[in-house]
Amino acid sequence: MDNIDKRKRLEDNPFSYQITKNKTVFLEYHGKQIKILKGKDAEKFLERIEEAENEKEVQLILAKITGNFKRGNERRK
Numbered sequence: 001m002d003n004i005d006k007r008k009r010l011e012d013n014p015f016s017y018q019i020t021k022n023k024t025v026f027l028e029y030h031g032k033q034i035k036i037l038k039g040k041d042a043e044k045f046l047e048r049i050e051e052a053e054n055e056k057e058v059q060l061i062l063a064k065i066t067g068n069f070k071r072g073n074e075r076r077k
Contacts, residue, residue, distance in 0.1 A: 004060060010056055010059040010060060010063065011056070013055065013059055014029055014030050014059070015027065015028065015029055015058075015059050015062035015063060015066070016028045016031070016062075017049075017062065019046070023038075023042050023043070023046075024036065024037070024038050024042060025037040025038075025042045025045055025046065027062060027065065027066055029066065034066055035065070035066050037065075045061075045065060048061050049061060
């Protein structure tokens with residue numbers, strides 16, 4: 001696990017998610033919505049989250065599922 005997050009960016013817990021009543025999952029990065037999962041994708045995601053052993057694994061799952069959405073030209077708050 002240490003080899004994956006060499007720059008220690010996941011330690012700040014930049015990713016979060018919210019689940020609605022109808023099992024739609026909203027993925028966020030620093031509070032901004034970046035992806036929506038519905039149906040089987042949402043179910044698969046929730047299963048993976050339940051299997052995670054700690055918060056760092058949850059952050060890694062969230063980072064992987066959001067994919068390569070950052071391109072380096074985003075502004076920081």
